[in-house]
Amino acid sequence: MKIEKIETFFVDRYLVVRIIADDGTQGIGESCYWSYPKAAEATIHAWESALQGMDPGDTEHIFNYLYRYNGAVRGNGVGGALSAVDIALWDIKGKRLQAPIWDLLGGKVRQKVRAIALGVGGDTPEACAESAKKVKDQGFTALKFTPMSKNWPDQRYGSMIKLGTKMVEAVREAVGWDFDIGVEIHRNMKPAEAVVFADSIAKFHPYFVEDPIVPDSVVAMGEVGDKFRVPLAIGERNFGVHEFREFAQLSNCAFFKPDIAVAGGITGCKKIAAIAEAYHVKIAPHNFQGPIATAACIQLGTSSLSWDVQESSNENESPRVDMVDEVVPIVDGYYIPSERAGLGMEFNEESAVKFPFTPAEVPPPIAEDGSVALK
Numbered sequence: 001m002k003i004e005k006i007e008t009f010f011v012d013r014y015l016v017v018r019i020i021a022d023d024g025t026q027g028i029g030e031s032c033y034w035s036y037p038k039a040a041e042a043t044i045h046a047w048e049s050a051l052q053g054m055d056p057g058d059t060e061h062i063f064n065y066l067y068r069y070n071g072a073v074r075g076n077g078v079g080g081a082l083s084a085v086d087i088a089l090w091d092i093k094g095k096r097l098q099a100p101i102w103d104l105l106g107g108k109v110r111q112k113v114r115a116i117a118l119g120v121g122g123d124t125p126e127a128c129a130e131s132a133k134k135v136k137d138q139g140f141t142a143l144k145f146t147p148m149s150k151n152w153p154d155q156r157y158g159s160m161i162k163l164g165t166k167m168v169e170a171v172r173e174a175v176g177w178d179f180d181i182g183v184e185i186h187r188n189m190k191p192a193e194a195v196v197f198a199d200s201i202a203k204f205h206p207y208f209v210e211d212p213i214v215p216d217s218v219v220a221m222g223e224v225g226d227k228f229r230v231p232l233a234i235g236e237r238n239f240g241v242h243e244f245r246e247f248a249q250l251s252n253c254a255f256f257k258p259d260i261a262v263a264g265g266i267t268g269c270k271k272i273a274a275i276a277e278a279y280h281v282k283i284a285p286h287n288f289q290g291p292i293a294t295a296a297c298i299q300l301g302t303s304s305l306s307w308d309v310q311e312s313s314n315e316n317e318s319p320r321v322d323m324v325d326e327v328v329p330i331v332d333g334y335y336i337p338s339e340r341a342g343l344g345m346e347f348n349e350e351s352a353v354k355f356p357f358t359p360a361e362v363p364p365p366i367a368e369d370g371s372v373a374l375k
Contacts, residue, residue, distance in 0.1 A: 001025065001096065003056050006048045006085075008041050009349065010357035012319045014290040016347060017044055017084040021056055025095055028347045029087030030292035032261030033080025034360050043081035051085070056092045063267040067240075079239030079262045086265025087296045087343070094342030101299035102337055105270060112334035113301040115312035116182060116284065120145035125163075125170035132174045139333040142207065142309050144182035145171065153365045153373035157193065165200045172204040180207035180309070182233070182284070187214045188374050195227045207309075208233035208255045208284070214374055218246045225252035236286035239263050241271045248279040255308070259286040261293040266300060273304040282308035291315045291327045294335075295343040298328050302337040310335055319355040323348055 005020040015031040033040040047066055054062060066082050094101045102108060117135040120143045122128045128145060135143050147167035148160065155163070171181055183206045189197065194212035201209075210233040213224055225232045231254030234247060239262060247253055256276050260269045269285070276283050283306045285297050294315060301307035312335075313320070315327040324345040329336050338344025365373040 027091030
């Protein structure tokens, strides 16, 4: 079997890659470089001539070959492209061997993967509490939300800390103690602010505090982690085993948040999961993407001991539900892994016509003094 053709599709803002082998076997993958998906797409096509003729079963070799292509160029444009290609190759491998990917990775270490609900929040404690009750009623046992109002750049330090603390308190009261709360800061705080805020909400026992500061420096993140009395979660913007190795050694984190569609696909993330296991770190992957990336996560989560909670967006709504023939189902707050070969789904090409490319533009907020605020 040889790689014959590589195709890319945009469904809204989701970048899908399809790799076709010379026997007609097709594999699909997804890239998460969602702010600049055209860069990832261009990188994929830059590799096309090099990939043609390779055996798609040589996933480890191809991963390293592309990672070192053109002189070890780094960045998430490369990571997003490599991840999409790698997921597609694993899909082909599973179809070729007529087995789910989790079976090829060592079989099941769990029968289902716990989902953590996204989309919870509001600008007031009351709105946050009401939103949290809804996801609990849907059967979830965990949620993640941002305890900051939309106008946070204009808030004074004391007001920001006080409001955020009240939001966390309101959510805890709404869902009770037999429920896990992840707190997402979206890199909006400076180190000193993050430490004070973490101390303020520690009594509500958050499951983790995610991305309290910008991920520009592993050393700076480590300084924050050393002062935290709550679990630290980091890594959604990072790529490859080397960056996560440094996080494990220097950050004092409790959770890795790799995005399988930017951090290295299945090949890269199974290595990250092994690092996590060695350091007693849990995996709670970032997943703000489409159903193909979710399926790849569930394949790894089913077979990886360090996997913990899986971020969950509603995939029964358009355009996600239109992208594939079957999304991974959630039953009583848990993802149920597919028994179908490969990823367990097929790409619906018509979705690319129905939902043309829509670029994601998320400019950083501007503070009241005209400067760029953190994001």
